Amino acid sequence: MFGSITAIGMGLAVIGAGIGIGQIGGKAMEAIARQPEAVGDIRANMILMAALVEGAALIAIVIAFLSNNP
Amino acid sequence: MIFLADFTVIVPDFGLLFWTFLIFLLFWFTIGKFAFRPIAEALKQREHDIQDSLDQAKKARQDMANLKAENEELLAQAREERSKILKEAKEVRDRIVAEAKDKAKIEAQKIVADAKEQIEHQKMAAIIELKNQVGAMSLNIAEKVIRKELAGNAKQEAFVNELVGEIKLN
Amino acid sequence: MRRYILSFICLFFLSTFAFSQDHGHDHNDGHGHEQQATTDPHEEGCGHIEEGEFNPGATAFHHISDQNIYNIGPFSLPLPCMLYAPENGWSFFSSGKFHTDDHGHGNGHVAVEGYVLVGGMVHNIRDNSFPDGEVEINNHGFHTTITLEDGKEKEVNAICYNDRLWAVDARSTADGGVFGGGITSFYDFSLTKNVVAMLIVFALMAWLFFSVAKAYKNRAGMAPKGVQTLMETLFVFIQDEVAKPFLGHKWEKFLPFLMSLFFFILGLNLFGQIPIFGGSNVTGNIAVTLVLAVITFFVVNLNGNKNYWEHIFWMPGVPAWVKTILTPVEILGVFIKPVTLTLRLFANITAGHMVIVIFVGLIFMFGKGQWGASLGTAVGSTVLTMFMMSIELLVAFIQAFVFTILTASYIGAATEEAHH
Numbered sequence: 001m002f003g004s005i006t007a008i009g010m011g012l013a014v015i016g017a018g019i020g021i022g023q024i025g026g027k028a029m030e031a032i033a034r035q036p037e038a039v040g041d042i043r044a045n046m047i048l049m050a051a052l053v054e055g056a057a058l059i060a061i062v063i064a065f066l067s068n069n070p
Numbered sequence: 071m072i073f074l075a076d077f078t079v080i081v082p083d084f085g086l087l088f089w090t091f092l093i094f095l096l097f098w099f100t101i102g103k104f105a106f107r108p109i110a111e112a113l114k115q116r117e118h119d120i121q122d123s124l125d126q127a128k129k130a131r132q133d134m135a136n137l138k139a140e141n142e143e144l145l146a147q148a149r150e151e152r153s154k155i156l157k158e159a160k161e162v163r164d165r166i167v168a169e170a171k172d173k174a175k176i177e178a179q180k181i182v183a184d185a186k187e188q189i190e191h192q193k194m195a196a197i198i199e200l201k202n203q204v205g206a207m208s209l210n211i212a213e214k215v216i217r218k219e220l221a222g223n224a225k226q227e228a229f230v231n232e233l234v235g236e237i238k239l240n
Numbered sequence: 241m242r243r244y245i246l247s248f249i250c251l252f253f254l255s256t257f258a259f260s261q262d263h264g265h266d267h268n269d270g271h272g273h274e275q276q277a278t279t280d281p282h283e284e285g286c287g288h289i290e291e292g293e294f295n296p297g298a299t300a301f302h303h304i305s306d307q308n309i310y311n312i313g314p315f316s317l318p319l320p321c322m323l324y325a326p327e328n329g330w331s332f333f334s335s336g337k338f339h340t341d342d343h344g345h346g347n348g349h350v351a352v353e354g355y356v357l358v359g360g361m362v363h364n365i366r367d368n369s370f371p372d373g374e375v376e377i378n379n380h381g382f383h384t385t386i387t388l389e390d391g392k393e394k395e396v397n398a399i400c401y402n403d404r405l406w407a408v409d410a411r412s413t414a415d416g417g418v419f420g421g422g423i424t425s426f427y428d429f430s431l432t433k434n435v436v437a438m439l440i441v442f443a444l445m446a447w448l449f450f451s452v453a454k455a456y457k458n459r460a461g462m463a464p465k466g467v468q469t470l471m472e473t474l475f476v477f478i479q480d481e482v483a484k485p486f487l488g489h490k491w492e493k494f495l496p497f498l499m500s501l502f503f504f505i506l507g508l509n510l511f512g513q514i515p516i517f518g519g520s521n522v523t524g525n526i527a528v529t530l531v532l533a534v535i536t537f538f539v540v541n542l543n544g545n546k547n548y549w550e551h552i553f554w555m556p557g558v559p560a561w562v563k564t565i566l567t568p569v570e571i572l573g574v575f576i577k578p579v580t581l582t583l584r585l586f587a588n589i590t591a592g593h594m595v596i597v598i599f600v601g602l603i604f605m606f607g608k609g610q611w612g613a614s615l616g617t618a619v620g621s622t623v624l625t626m627f628m629m630s631i632e633l634l635v636a637f638i639q640a641f642v643f644t645i646l647t648a649s650y651i652g653a654a655t656e657e658a659h660h
Contacts, residue, residue: 044481044645051642055580058587076298078305078361079590081413081421082527085322085429086306090531093438097445097504102496105449109475110495112456 009064017057296601307360325426363408437520486652509636524589533578
């Protein structure tokens, strides 16, 4: 069966990544509000960090896929 | 029912692997080498040029300021020089005028002296001449008187008067 | 400005409508989708196959997959096929020979040299007794049976010819079976839709950047103009925000590679966003991202200096027992980096394409062929699709940027000089 346990696994992975990316985005906004002149650096680093968090979630999703392969 | 096998994009097939590899390397070695590198060089060159221009402008401004200061100094110097020259010229003029005055005075004095001397000289010569002429005339008169004395008194007297009337003192 | 927005909205409605026409037609007519079968009288000999419902997942899978034909609107343009079967050798022919139907599903009505086109993809008929040359078949899609092999459910696809089912193989894939692929009876080296899209993007980029490079040469010492300005903005952004901060003084050496990565990915991402022009999902295909990540892997590790390898194998400044844990983790990290690069780009682009297809698919899920419901859902899903497409436009740039910036940071870490 495809799309049952896998879906739960993906959902759990996405929760983690969502919290992580939300934290990054929120902190970045705070940082921009505090130092609007550093907006370029903050944005680039925010995207980089979000990409790294996303990478972990993607690995989890793929492993969820693999482990549930019929 | 969906099978993972239908999700064809997650299974890398050999054809696409091969073609992607080929096309990306082609992309890298043609566009990368012959477009991106020249563009980067051109951008760098332009950045360099802009920096150069800015530096040059700064230098020109500096030079201009220097030149202005120099000019002012030169102008001040020139002004000083001018006043000095003017002063000197005035002095020279005064000196020349004074000298000329002195010289003129001396000359004038000399001329006057010369003239006086000349006059004296002339006077002396005239007196001598007069004396000589008076002597000659006296002799002449004396000669004639003596001759008339022999002819009558009245007539002599008339004659002397005539002679005296003839005499003119220059 | 308002006029542009209006025409844009009209265009979206039109494209959604065209799509719904295409699929509505399919649905009303009873033509099979991949999993759907038909009750065509010619195929009765192959047994009864149940009528399928509209399956949004399967439709999405079909639309994002690589194809051996190029669909522009309702037209299927043929592409050259280059197929290699170890048993039969090479076959070269145009996919026009398959006589594809005009519904955009890519089911060919002719078998050529033992190959058939199903769902836009070439499949090989396993049985060598199938007649060679061009054979008329009545192809309305797969007849799927599920078998148990080694205790695993496996799907076997077949087509119907001469009242008999002939099992067909999909092309060989390099996943070793973990994702349901594996080595099969043939290899497909064709110029597929994705390859053609890559060639088009390559040609466009070459034309664009050679003209820009020429402009820099011809207009040296002058201000940039036209497309030069646009490209310069992106170029300088990558150069100053990615290459210089991460690579230090070595940035010039790696600049062509980083720029190639960025503009190749960006070009393909954006090309895939064009709704009617094939909608190719190139960077959403794991083969493409895998190749890019593997090339990055080699560029990073071949340029790694002593300091880099020392930090991997014998991290300085930590106790020996920590090193025994750290070294395997670091070695694993070397391989995980390209894997995450591969998956990130692939997953983002694929997800975007799938979401758009599924939003459009909502029309058929809720509409069920009725005009009123279809039209109502079409309005809603058009708005959702437009929203998704604008997000995808952003994602196209962000993912190209992220791939490049991560590559730059890996190269930067590999070439960094020791400073302690």
